[in-house]
Amino acid sequence: MNRRHFWKRSWRLGIFAVLGLCLSWLMSCSPSQPPQASGNGADGNAEIEFWTMQLQPQFTDYFNELIAKFEQENPGITVKWVDVPWGDMQSKILTAVSAGTAPDVVNLNPDFAAQLAGRNAWLMLDDKVPAEVRDQYLPKIWEASMLDGQTFGLPWYLTTSVAIYNAQLLEQAGVAQPPTTYEELAAVAKQVRDRTGKYAFFATLVPTDSAEVLQSFTQMGATLVDEDGNAAFNTPEGRAVFQYWTDLYQQGLLPREVLTQGHRRGIELFQAGETAVLSTGPQFLKTVETNAPAIAEVSATAPQISGSTGKKSVAVMNLVVPKGTDQPDAAVAFALYVTNNENQLAFAKAANVLPSTRDALNDAFFTAGAEGGAPIDKARAVSATQMESAEVLLPQIKDVKELQKIVYDNLQAAMLGEKTVDQAVTDAATEWDAR
Structure with missing residues (x-):
């Protein structure tokens, strides 16, 4: 085990040991019946x-x-x-x-x-x-x-992310329409990188930050856990998701910071004109307008990027x-x-x-800007429309954050070439089942 993984694992075990101790105390102190x-x-x-x-x-x-x-x-x-x-x-x-x-x-x-x-x-x-x-x-x-x-x-x-995209940067890369699926996003990522030297998007792999990558498993047709709570992603579908993110990183199509910085960094890069697509809540359009008015002027909103299932996430x-x-x-x-x-x-x-x-x-407040409204109104309408089918894509289990840590740790190892994709998937499933 290299030094990076040693410290990450030691920190994780320490945190969860304290959490487990506190939760055990909580459980023992809880009354058996409500007052x-x-x-x-x-x-x-x-x-x-x-x-x-x-x-x-x-x-x-x-x-x-x-x-x-x-x-x-x-x-x-x-x-x-x-x-x-x-x-x-x-x-x-x-x-x-x-x-x-x-x-x-x-x-x-x-x-x-x-x-x-x-x-x-x-x-x-x-x-x-x-x-x-x-x-x-x-x-x-x-x-x-x-x-x-x-x-x-x-x-x-509720909040549900939309795709805020820099239309000018996509045009410079020869991309006519913003991507709607992860498959399209991979093609756009290569095109943007090759023709502009910039990146198509940012998706953090920091275990304590956004769960966007974990949600992508469900969107791309993989199952994270089965009915008994055991790992269910050691399948062709799960390995394909591991391979997807690993390929993007190893091909230089993701910023290096995805392993160390969170969603805030993704916003910063978009505001700096360094990425073409920002997956975030529509309310962040106001932030872009304030911090980077020139980027806001060339930005537009599209539905949330999904996978083959078409599923949309909601927080x-x-x-x-x-x-x-x-x-x-x-x-x-x-x-x-x-x-x-x-x-x-x-x-x-x-x-x-x-x-x-x-x-x-x-209420009409959420749909009034769908056609010809201000950017923030259109973004609100797009997000509200998604609520017809949006759902929480993470499994409803009490240890979902630990699942995210395990998947992200092993996915990072594959991206860095420390493990093969197959080994990373196997190790993640084994670690989850033996937690």
């Missing part, structure tokens, strides 16, 4: 604590008004809002749940929330949410907050209720209030994201 509460969706005189991820100060007025309205409609319930920096949320909620001091409603993403759902941390909601209320949410998005057939969270706001933010709450009815009532049609629509408009309820998504 009982009085009332029909309100617990009488109750104070609930609500944590969000880095939404202040931009949305301070929105949440203050929402909370005030909820409290007015639910006399006796008060809401204490705490906004936590994005990078601190996982450690803070893990510590709080383990110590029995968790808030009553928490804004997380399903990937991390599923890790704790597997350790009995959250209140299961199937008996708390009537069927007619559940039906208001997009069904594939609802499934993102399920584990082993049980619902542990409520869908909130979900959800709300969970810790199982240890002493105000379960009030907490669920507030979570449902935050995520109802009216409030989702208002927040989606304010934050330039997508709602997870059917009626809110059908």
Whole structure:
């Protein structure tokens, strides 16, 4: 084992040893049954604590008004809002749940929330949410907050990436239309590199960053895990995905930084005119307009690049209720209030994201720019249209981030020529199954 892999493996094992210890403590401290509460969706005189991820100060007025309205409609319930920096949320909620001091409603993403759902941390909601209320949410998005057939969270706001492309750079490379599939993207990558000396795109292989490459397995027809959670990518389809990314890197068609830098670097390269296609959320068009107005002027939006399956990915933010709450009815009532049609629509408009309820998504705000609108309006319309079929492409398992680390580590080894593709696939599957 070379030095690079030794340190990466040592770091990974250390982090997961600490995480495992904390989660074991969490599981042993969690009550076997949720506390009982009085009332029909309100617990009488109750104070609930609500944590969000880095939404202040931009949305301070929105949440203050929402909370005030909820409290007015639910006399006796008060809401204490705490906004936590994005990078601190996982450690803070893990510590709080383990110590029995968790808030009553928490804004997380399903990937991390599923890790704790597997350790009995959250209140299961199937008996708390009537069927007619559940039906208001997009069904594939609802499934993102399920584990082993049980619902542990409520869908909130969504983002789905689109392809923002530099039309001028593609024209210089002789490319008439932006790529729509990974197969087309590989051909465009070679053409752009050969004719301009620049790159077609950036896709990070940093294990702790974007899951775009991991999602590409599903888009290209490979299965990541089977029904029992065992590796299912040691197949011709899985090896083909490993080979795809390895070939692009070894042929010099990906920037060297894909192994060491995250999605932020991809944005920087696009803004500098060094890449032709940026796979990101439509809201980043505003960032490009601010930081690189000349690039923004020659940029346009196309649907998300996919594979042979045509599947489109979506990122979900959800709300969970810790199982240890002493105000379960009030907490669920507030979570449902935050995520109802009216409030989702208002927040989606304010934050330039997508709602997870059917009626809110059908609002004209999300489709008005489809033809002839401003770039940001067209990008919003493209992303909203994708929600008809978009789904969470990563398996709903509690250790999905560990799966990403294992796949990325071995894929990096193949890209660097330290392993053959076959060996990298075999090692990744073996490591996952023996974790």
